[in-house]
Amino acid sequence: MENSALNIVVLVKYVPDAQFDRQLSGEAHALDRSESILSELDEYALEAALALSDARGGVKGGNTVTALTVGPASASVAVKKSLQIGATQGLHVSDDALAGSDASATSLVLAAAIKSLGPVDLVITGMASTDGETSIVPAQLSARLGLPQITFASALDVAGNTVTARRDGDDFSEEIQATLPALISVTDQANDPRYPNFKGILAAKKKKITTVSLADLGISADAVGHAGSLTKVTAAAERPARTAGTLITDSGDAGIQLVDFLAAAKLI
Amino acid sequence: MSAIVVYIDQLDAPGKLSTTVSQLLTLARGAGEPVAVVAGPVSASVLAELGAQGVTRVLNSEQAELGEFLVATKADLLAQSAAAVSASAVLVENSAAGKEIAARAGVSLNAGVITDAVSVTTDGGTLVAHKSILAGSWTVEAQATSAVAVISVKAHSIEAAPAAEPTTPVVEAVEVAFSPASLGARVVSRTPRAASGRPELEDARIIVAGGRGVDGDFTPIEELADVLGAAVGASRAATDAGWISHASQVGQTGKKVSPQLYISVGISGAIQQKAGMQTSKLIVAVNKDAESPIFEIADFGIVGDLFKVLPQAVEEIKKRRA
Numbered sequence: 001m002e003n004s005a006l007n008i009v010v011l012v013k014y015v016p017d018a019q020f021d022r023q024l025s026g027e028a029h030a031l032d033r034s035e036s037i038l039s040e041l042d043e044y045a046l047e048a049a050l051a052l053s054d055a056r057g058g059v060k061g062g063n064t065v066t067a068l069t070v071g072p073a074s075a076s077v078a079v080k081k082s083l084q085i086g087a088t089q090g091l092h093v094s095d096d097a098l099a100g101s102d103a104s105a106t107s108l109v110l111a112a113a114i115k116s117l118g119p120v121d122l123v124i125t126g127m128a129s130t131d132g133e134t135s136i137v138p139a140q141l142s143a144r145l146g147l148p149q150i151t152f153a154s155a156l157d158v159a160g161n162t163v164t165a166r167r168d169g170d171d172f173s174e175e176i177q178a179t180l181p182a183l184i185s186v187t188d189q190a191n192d193p194r195y196p197n198f199k200g201i202l203a204a205k206k207k208k209i210t211t212v213s214l215a216d217l218g219i220s221a222d223a224v225g226h227a228g229s230l231t232k233v234t235a236a237a238e239r240p241a242r243t244a245g246t247l248i249t250d251s252g253d254a255g256i257q258l259v260d261f262l263a264a265a266k267l268i
Numbered sequence: 269m270s271a272i273v274v275y276i277d278q279l280d281a282p283g284k285l286s287t288t289v290s291q292l293l294t295l296a297r298g299a300g301e302p303v304a305v306v307a308g309p310v311s312a313s314v315l316a317e318l319g320a321q322g323v324t325r326v327l328n329s330e331q332a333e334l335g336e337f338l339v340a341t342k343a344d345l346l347a348q349s350a351a352a353v354s355a356s357a358v359l360v361e362n363s364a365a366g367k368e369i370a371a372r373a374g375v376s377l378n379a380g381v382i383t384d385a386v387s388v389t390t391d392g393g394t395l396v397a398h399k400s401i402l403a404g405s406w407t408v409e410a411q412a413t414s415a416v417a418v419i420s421v422k423a424h425s426i427e428a429a430p431a432a433e434p435t436t437p438v439v440e441a442v443e444v445a446f447s448p449a450s451l452g453a454r455v456v457s458r459t460p461r462a463a464s465g466r467p468e469l470e471d472a473r474i475i476v477a478g479g480r481g482v483d484g485d486f487t488p489i490e491e492l493a494d495v496l497g498a499a500v501g502a503s504r505a506a507t508d509a510g511w512i513s514h515a516s517q518v519g520q521t522g523k524k525v526s527p528q529l530y531i532s533v534g535i536s537g538a539i540q541q542k543a544g545m546q547t548s549k550l551i552v553a554v555n556k557d558a559e560s561p562i563f564e565i566a567d568f569g570i571v572g573d574l575f576k577v578l579p580q581a582v583e584e585i586k587k588r589r590a
Binding site (some may be wrong): 142152176249257 | 292317370371376405406408412413414416449455459474539540551558563564566567570576578580582584
């Protein structure tokens, strides 16, 4: 079957860099979003989209890869990085009222943003955000958009208008099939993401990022944010940092000392 | 008392309840009237187990679509059943599929969804989910503000215990009206993954995990695991190298575990690995590099050659038991 050009939306999230200490603060226990980056797991989603586009002749072949984010003004960094890596255009939903939105409220906004783009063939996401880590946005978004949900794909192929993916569970490896349009989340096993190169960084300067507000999408401010979310964090505490205990260098009896330690902890 | 629904999958392994489901039923009984929603058949032994847990109502469907499509059909069953019994809360196992079933049911029920709860308590009739977030560096309490709360709960949230007075539950067959989009992602084939015979990572009291340092040979890890009755885990470096199944991966993109003891072997301990194991009760690390970050969080660290230290420990354990 002929592989026609695809209109693909990739979700990208601007998240605090996990390499640094991350903090919750304020009455609403909100996450401090300084020191943020494009969520590492979204790079696999972007790569999956770009590979499908490349195989169909890229932009010249009529393919579009839109990097979509919902977040504060600074979240445009995640979209810019996606454009440097190779996305065609960006869409950024930015609104002060979004602060404190939970996963469900976020999926509501994402669904409206995707609908605003007109018909799309594929929505591709990462397997989780590296901050919230709930992994529920893809499932909720597919429910809201009425699209088939193919999540945790570790391999992916689109032939004609049929998408086939492998989902590796604990007990089974499943092959899942759906007809486009569909929503797919990909794992970190799905591909090896490309890096932005100099040419890509230059090209990105000419690419367009459209910024829209909640009003532009027809969403009421009280449907999102802390007030509109159906969950709330009522208490938060930083876990005391783990500290190093005993450290020994093996001088021939470390295995025995290990057993002594386990015996003292009543684990053998 | 309001109904608390527990979702039970009897499609993959019918005939018995999983340990986690029994824990969820015990949780539900403590917070309200436990109602079981079962995808798949309800065998006599399952019904007896549900009765022992004090379940009064069982809603089930054996419609073929539940097994033929991914996640969405099960979420339709759960949401429609929860609405039918006017549930105030829905509890689901925190597996990859369980979280997604919770997610979709939450959309249908216009309910707040909380995932990854390590325990659930009640505060004036409201369920409070306790979570460990940001790679285990923070603990939070969260509540749904909606009429219905949907919570996916991890293993070991509570000790499963039978009800003081067992019940004889009634099974009510449910005819689910599947939404057209729920019939979109078809499972066209399933290949069972090889079972190791060892405990599951999430259930294990002890985990022995290997990383890049094992250099392709998991034998010492497996031998120590077997003498301890432990599960075998791995870092992403080891699973990416193809030395062990990806299902064994512990970390940000693998399993997140909190066993009594985690023995980390030949793993440097990057943030992605720590994200999956730093809430373990005790951490032991064996690594030949004294500068490995894993030693910063290890209760007992050994700088040494794993191929010498582990076999010696295995021999010593056998000797002491003899």
